Amino acid sequence: MPNDHLLVRPATAADQSTMERLWLMFRHDMSEFQSQLPRPDGTFRSERLHSAFHDAGWAPYLLTSDGHPAGLAFVRGLDGPVRVLNSFFVVRGARRTGIGLRAVKEIVARHPGPWEVAFQDANPGAVAFWRRVATEIAGTAWSEERRPVPGRPGIPPDVWISFEASAPDE
Template sequence: MLDITVRRADAADRPVLERLWPLFQHDMSGFRGVLPNPDGTFRSERLDAAFTDADRVPYLVASGEHPVGFVFVRGLNGPARVLSSFFVVSGARRQGIGLRAVREVVARHPGPWGVAFQDNNPTAVCFWRRVAAEIAGDDWTEERRPVPARPDLLPDVWISF
């Protein structure tokens, strides 16, 4: 099992997160049907907002000097926090890193939480249900909500705890 650290990302970490972002977007493109921009990049508004919006915070997950993922949170000033983007690199998956990272981030921002994922992503379905049960026991809910401005997509699954 890899030792990890989860720390709030700062401006010096931004280039690392900018390199991880396309890997995350590539993974998600298979479930969202999103194609890269004409220049080969993916949209990065959520990445930008994680560093510029006072209601959001980015976290970098690392194993020693190696970045292995990230967690972006929004809703810091609202009634519930939302885990808005979450990624672990393929080489670090299935080692408990994701669950440990989520636990640490949730502990830093007490209160209600929500996370959305896609029903057609079986790995995410199992992972997020397990995370909810590990963190909240039986005190969590699941519902489907339409994706804003994307009626062509299946509804997102939202877990709240």
């Protein structure tokens, strides 16, 4: 799949059903690393999806390729000192095409300043991807630490990458 026609744009209320479907795919992928099963109705927790559309300081982004949904990103902390890429997902059919890296770079450029991203050590694809993203954006000026997952003492800590993003013309 070529990534020449990648569009990263803020999701609107009209995108809600598309984002819900992408969220379900994302949570399904993450269930492998977080040992979570769907609820009885086949859905997963969706508090972040709701927050992305309705809470202050959040921004949902829809990623499309040639007009087709290719992924999502939720940013939080836009009203605070650190922006957090809270959720990021690329549809399997679009992975390893450069779409993910290009999308993150576009999103981060829209919100310059300090950033953090969390992922799980058990997800080798995420480990390699997020280290590459941090290096592409910040060179060697990024850090990585493990932090306990709040309210879930029985699971391994999340890995957090921190970096600073400059405004596009800096």
